[in-house]
Amino acid sequence: MKILITIRENNVAPRFDLTSEVLIALCENQEILGTPRTMLMNRPSAEDLCALIIKEGISTVICGGIEESHLKYLSWKKIQVVDSVIGPYSEALNAANAGFLKAGTILPGAKKRVLEK
Amino acid sequence: MKSASMHPLKKIAVTDILNGVPHGIAILDKNLCVVEMNSFLEVLTGFANADARGVYADFILRSNIDNHGRQFREVLESEECLSVAGNIITQHHKKIPVYFTVSSLVDDSGNAAGLLVFLEDLSGLQSLDKKRHSNDNVEKILGHSPKMQEIFELMPVLAHTDASVLITGETGTGKDMIAEAIHNTSKRSRHPFIKVNCGALPEALLESELFGHARGAFTGAVKDKPGLFRLAQDGTIFLTEIGDLPLTLQVKLLSVLDDKEFFPVGGVKKVKVDVRIIAATHHSLRELVKMGQFREDLFYRLNVLRLHLPSLRERDGDIRLLLDHFFREFNSNLNKGIKGYSNKALNVLTSYGYPGNVRELRNIVEYAVNICQENKIQRECLPKYLFEQAPRRKVQTQEEKRVEVNDGQEFPPKRDMEKRTNQVESSPGGWSEVEKEMILEAMKKTGGNRSRAALALGWGRTTLWRKLNRYGLN
The missing domain is CATH 3.30.450.20 (PAS domain)
Structure with a gap:
């Protein structure tokens, strides 16, 4: 399973169309293979991001808010999209790898951030 | 506490x-x-x-x-x-x-x-703003044919200028929609778009409607009336059927176009207006000019930017597109749940000539969707007249167009009879069908006056009467 997470700093980026950085990880049998790599986008663009997702052969996308048209496009391309995820991307990746990440999840790390500050 | x-x-x-x-x-x-x-x-x-x-x-x-x-x-x-x-x-x-x-x-x-x-x-x-200033009209104009693509390419150019536009085309080709679309995409879109049918009102009334009148200008003029030109201030006035505009008003319109000012009926003070004029007609204005029914100077003044809308017969592939579009519209409006057209119905619909163009096509689809009681529109659901007419009307030649604009004056010349005989072969009803069509056309143009119709057809009154009886048109 090849997972792409739209990221901003240490968190899942709040918007798919404004994402400028992504993390790509390979997972198999609930294990992350190797070190996930990050990629910087030339510019934030939902269309470019969709093209990248197709080009990289991604099977699961984890992101924040995404517009219906892009969601439908990716679903039509048989890519699983877990959207509206809030929290640190590392937690999101582990949760997805373990198979319990759902759309709209607010991960525990999203609130810890406040306590740390 | x-x-x-x-x-x-x-x-x-x-x-x-x-x-x-x-x-x-x-x-x-x-x-x-x-x-x-x-x-x-x-x-x-x-x-x-x-x-x-x-x-x-x-x-x-x-x-x-x-x-x-x-x-x-x-x-x-x-x-x-x-x-x-x-x-x-x-x-x-x-x-x-x-x-x-x-x-x-x-x-x-x-x-x-x-x-x-x-x-x-x-x-x-x-969404409110979009509705007000939307390109709804532009979106509503459908067409994939090369001729329509040319129109779509030209429309933004026309919208960006302030020059007068003359839209020509057969009846039902969408002249009104194009005019409104040009206005809606122009810088005047926030201001009024006023449509005036020049053929719909008598001359005296039309002048007052267009240019307004002063109080006491005529009996019944109890107060000042601004007129449509003044109401369209900063916007666009759309003069449809401009070919029917009386000659006297053509002079006044020309002066408005030139000076952007006019006197209201009975008024003593000139009124200045800033209005863009879009005119439309299904007549050939050039022919009307030749016949002295339209002022040449006004023709050239209006003919700054010209847009000719193709008839449906010239729009390759658009008939099917429009059939599907109107089917979807009526099917959903009437909540009929019809699945589509049967092959037989589609054959009739795609081979019909549509002399009334898009308007006629729309009406046929509306009729069929209303009448249809099955899950597909059958041949029987279509209006009966579709089977009575020749399958495809010929594209008009210049000669035929001239006959149309003659308004029954010298109509149709005998040489046209020869031309029409050539059409007999292509008409399934043979000569009688063509003759019947000619009689109807002549009667229509002469407002039902048999003497004038007979004269125009080159027959005696008795011959015409006999033929009317034969075809059951009496």
Whole structure:
């Protein structure tokens, strides 16, 4: 399973169309293979991001808010999209790898951030 | 004792007050994390207040304005209110235009304690605005044929200038829609678009309608009337059937086009107007000029930008497109649940000539959808006259067009009879069908006057009477 997470700093980026950085990880049998790599986008663009997702052969996308048209496009391309995820991307990746990440999840790390500050 | 003296209004919680406001409100702490959201914002974002509490606001709001919290932080530091338009993406995958107002909240000691973010949903306003100034008309004009593509390419050019436009084309080709679309995409779109049918009113009335009148100008003129030109100030006036405009009014129209001013009927003061003129006609104005029925100078004045709309017969492939479009429209409006056209019905519909162009096609589809009681539109659901006429009308030659614009004066010349005999072969009804059509056309053009029709056909009155009887037209 090849997972792409739209990221901003240490968190899942709040918007798919404004994402400028992504993390790509390979997972198999609930294990992350190797070190996930990050990629910087030339510019934030939902269309470019969709093209990248197709080009990289991604099977699961984890992101924040995404517009219906892009969601439908990716679903039509048989890519699983877990959207509206809030929290640190590392937690999101582990949760997805373990198979319990759902759309709209607010991960525990999203609130810890406040306590740390 | 203390609580007994407290004003009852002070017992109302802040959340209750926030919930009473019909806009999204979020209270953020110094870390820009959500402290409280009102119920309107819960609906707007799709996140529950309890879940959102303590989460960094941008992850909940998902706006395009915050720029990694920089703008919110600036408000917090400067304590200056920020008002900016942007958008948010909801949990239901909708992008909503929002007007943000962000102001700082200070504690008792005057230090910044957090932010109040106010979100006004602009989607209602924007859709209203879109309806008002939309390109709905442009979107409604359908066509994939090369001829229509040429029109679509030309339309933005016409919209960007202020010159007069002359739209020509057969009846039902969409001249009105094109005129309105040009107006809606022009810089005058915020101002009125007024349509006047020059053939619909008698001359005296038309002058008063167009240019207005002064009080007492004629019997019944009890007060000043501004006229359509003045009502269209800064906008566009669309003169449809300009070929039917009486000669006397053509002079006045020419002076308006040249000087942009005119005298209302019975008025002593000149009125200045700034109006763009779009004219349309299904006649050939050039022919009308030749016949002395249309002023040459006005023709050249109107003919600055010319747009000729092709008839449906010239629009390759568009018949099917329009058939499907109107089918979908009527099928959903009438909630009929019809699946489509049967092959036989489709054969008839695609091979018919549509002399009434898109208007006729639309009416045929409306009729069929209304009549149809089965799951597909059958041949029997189509209007009967489709089977009575020749399958495809010939594209008019210049000669035939001339006959049409003659308005029954010298119509049709005998040499046309020869031409028509050539059509017999292509007409399934043979000569009698062509002759019947000729008689009907002549009667139509002469307003039912048999003597004039007989003269125009080159027959005696008795011959015409005999033929009328033979074809059951009497």
